[in-house]
Amino acid sequence: MTESFSKERSALPTFATKSGFTPHDLRDHNLALVLRYILLGQGKWSRADVAAHTGITRATVSRLVDELIHAGLVNEREPYVSSRRGRPATRLVPAAYTHYAIGIEVNPYCLVGYAVDLTGEILARDYVYQNSIVKSPAEIMRCLSRMAHGLKTQVEARESRFIGLGISVPGVLIEDSKVTSIILGWDEVDYEKILKEVHDLGPVLAGNDGAMAAYALAYPFPGVPAGPESLIYFSGNEGISGGIVIDHEIFDGQHGRASELGHLCGALEGPTCKCGSIGCLESRLGMDALLSEAQLPPDSQLKEILSSAATGSEPAKQTLEHAGRILGVFLAGIANMMDISDTVIAGHLTEIWEGIAPFVHQELVQRLLYIKPAEFKIEISEDTHGMAARGIAHRVLRELISNPARWIDDPELSFEAVVEWIYS
Numbered sequence: 507m508t509e510s511f512s513k514e515r516s517a518l519p520t521f522a523t524k525s526g527f528t529p530h531d532l533r534d535h536n537l538a539l540v541l542r543y544i545l546l547g548q549g550k551w552s553r554a555d556v557a558a559h560t561g562i563t564r565a566t567v568s569r570l571v572d573e574l575i576h577a578g579l580v581n582e583r584e585p586y587v588s589s590r591r592g593r594p595a596t597r598l599v600p601a602a603y604t605h606y607a608i609g610i611e612v613n614p615y616c617l618v619g620y621a622v623d624l625t626g627e628i629l630a631r632d633y634v635y636q637n638s639i640v641k642s643p644a645e646i647m648r649c650l651s652r653m654a655h656g657l658k659t660q661v662e663a664r665e666s667r668f669i670g671l672g673i674s675v676p677g678v679l680i681e682d683s684k685v686t687s688i689i690l691g692w693d694e695v696d697y698e699k700i701l702k703e704v705h706d707l708g709p710v711l712a713g714n715d716g717a718m719a720a721y722a723l724a725y726p727f728p729g730v731p732a733g734p735e736s737l738i739y740f741s742g743n744e745g746i747s748g749g750i751v752i753d754h755e756i757f758d759g760q761h762g763r764a765s766e767l768g769h770l771c772g773a774l775e776g777p778t779c780k781c782g783s784i785g786c787l788e789s790r791l792g793m794d795a796l797l798s799e800a801q802l803p804p805d806s807q808l809k810e811i812l813s814s815a816a817t818g819s820e821p822a823k824q825t826l827e828h829a830g831r832i833l834g835v836f837l838a839g840i841a842n843m844m845d846i847s848d849t850v851i852a853g854h855l856t857e858i859w860e861g862i863a864p865f866v867h868q869e870l871v872q873r874l875l876y877i878k879p880a881e882f883k884i885e886i887s888e889d890t891h892g893m894a895a896r897g898i899a900h901r902v903l904r905e906l907i908s909n910p911a912r913w914i915d916d917p918e919l920s921f922e923a924v925v926e927w928i929y930s
């Protein structure tokens with residue numbers, strides 16, 4: 507059987523009624539709705555609460571919850587102690603361990619792999635660092651395949667059900683068939699060819715790493731949009747990546763390629779970027795560029811720019827000012843265009859944030875149009891290791907959450923290798 511992942515947009519559930527539904531369609535729809543609300547309730551809601559939130563009758567909710575429990579997707583927990591009269595109702599929680607997805611993040615310096623269940627728990631993890639990664643697509647995919655199989659073996663010892671594999675790549679899909687990653691040096695690599703290494707791992711979903719890290723911030727748990735409704739995610743190391751979330755959905759542009767924040771123009775002049783252009787953010791704010799401007803050796807820690815500036819180094823001081831101003835101009839521009847006031851800064855810039863923050867704020871004060879600077883929130887996130895791996899795993903689990911009936915109705919459901927780049 508050949509199946510493909512749905513491209514449907516399915517953020518917050520809505521109780522929309524459509525004409526033409528068969529009773530079976532209605533059951534599938536309501537099953538998904540009930541599961542989404544149980545996830546949204548985060549262990550606080552009973553069957554009656556789910557009925558109240560969805561508008562479905564209590565009897566029907568109860569029958570659907572029984573079905574979800576039987577399928578191993580939901581569990582019941584003891585009720586909270588309540589002073590209210592009557593018998594307290596049991597609470598509903600997503601089932602731990604029973605279903606899982608594997609998310610693997612490919613980046614220039616390591617592979618990070620997580621096996622994640624419906625509760626968001628990481629059941630198994632693995633890392634491979636740069637000195638053992640050969641950067642050709644075939645070598646990376648062989649390494650990735652070994653990692654995915656290893657994680658699957660670990661988790662399946664618990665008899666958990668595998669939902670799919672997600673891969674985050676610092677690149678974009680072009681013409682539905684070729685992946686280009688400037689930072690990895692992949693130039694229009696045949697997408698299906700490189701995924702042959704994982705053909706036996708069932709459905710494969712892939713997406714841009716910055717976008718998937720942003721997705722993990724918007725959905726800190728599978729199916730639970732508890733993060734910012736809209737946000738700008740800006741991260742980096744050797745290169746610059748990022749993502750934009752609007753209404754809990756990744757903003758990916760007309761063709762799914764709107765993720766190259768690092769190649770926005772940050773200056774009219776400057777070094778030539780790896781993409782061939784001049785003045786890209788990446789060529790000004792990447793780690794190598796910052797160390798070079800501060801006249802520090804390339805193997806220095808980024809924090810040494812702060813200590814150099816503190817001891818009077820003019821190049822270090824200028825580097826911090828330039829970096830802060832460039833970042834401020836960029837953030838104000840995106841915020842004015844997209845009307846987003848939540849930003850998360852991650853990666854290497856967090857190491858020098860105290861030195862660049864005053865200049866970022868100066869630019870924001872000067873350039874924000876309708877968003878008041880005090881409303882513009884910047885969160886510094888120092889621990890985003892594996893964030894894209896988590897995001898892509900959550901995105902794969904969304905396929906289960908969006909249509910649990912498909913998985914319940916066929917316990918033996920298996921897929922031929924189907925590859926799909928996320929157009930969220």
Ligand SMILES: [Zn+2]
Nearest residue numbers: 769779781786
């Ligand atoms: Zn560039």
